[in-house]
C-alpha cells in the first residue's frame with residue numbers, strides 16, 4: 045500500500061503536523077517534539093525528518109522516535125491483561141462463559157487478543173487493535189518468546205532442563221523449550237520456569253506431563269518484551285510508550 049507523506053506546512057493541506065501526532069502519542073509536549081525533530085531523532089516511513097511542519101497521515105505513517113515505533117493511529121490500543129483462571133481466550137462466547145470480551149467490554153474498541161491461554165492457565169495476555177502486530181506476535185516465524193511459571197509435582201532431576209531444550213516428543217511432534225530454570229522446590233512440589241517461542245495448544249502442560257511432571261498451576265509471566273509484573277488477575281493496563289516500541293521492534297515493524 046502506498047504511504048502518503050505530505051511535507052508541507054500550509055494549514056489547509058491534508059494530514060496532521062508531525063509534532064502534533066507525536067504529542068498525541070504521548071512522546072512529549074509539542075515543543076519537546078519539535079526539538080526531537082530538530083535533533084534528527086524522528087523518522088517517518090524510514091526517512092529522517094529535520095524540517096518542522098511536515099504533515100503525515102497518522103493512520104498510515106510509520107513513525108519512529110530514537111528508533112522506537114510510536115503508536116500514531118488515533119485510538120490505538122495496546123493492552124496487557126492478567127487473565128484469571130476460568131476465562132476463555134475469546135472475545136465472545138455463544139454459550140455465555142466468561143471470556144476476554146467481558147473484561148474489556150465498554151472500551152469501544154475492536155480488540156484482538158494476541159494468542160491464547162488455556163482456560164485453566166493464568167497470566168499475561170496482550171490485546172491490541174493493530175491486527176498486523178497481533179498476527180506477527182503470534183506467528184511462529186517471528187519467534188517471540190513466552191515465559192511460563194509452572195507449579196509441578198515431583199522431584200526435579202538435574203537433566204530436566206536439558207531434556208526440555210533438546211525436545212520432548214509429543215503426539216504432534218517434537219516440542220523444544222528455549223530455556224528452563226528451577227525456581228523453587230519444597231518436598232515433592234517445584235516451581236519451574238519454561239521459556240519457549242512456539243504456541244501449540246497446551247504446549248507447556250503437555251511437555252512437562254510427558255517429561256513426568258504434571259502441572260498443577262500455570263502462569264504466563266512474560267510475552268516477548270512485556271512482563272506481567274505484579275498486575276493483579278482480571279486487571280487490564282495500557283502498555284507504555286517504551287513497551288509498545290519494544291513490541292513493534294520484536295516483530296520488525
Ligand code: URA
Pocket residue numbers: 160161162165245246247248249250262
Ligand atoms: N502452554 C499451556 O500448556 N497452556 C497455555 O495456556 C499456554 C502454554
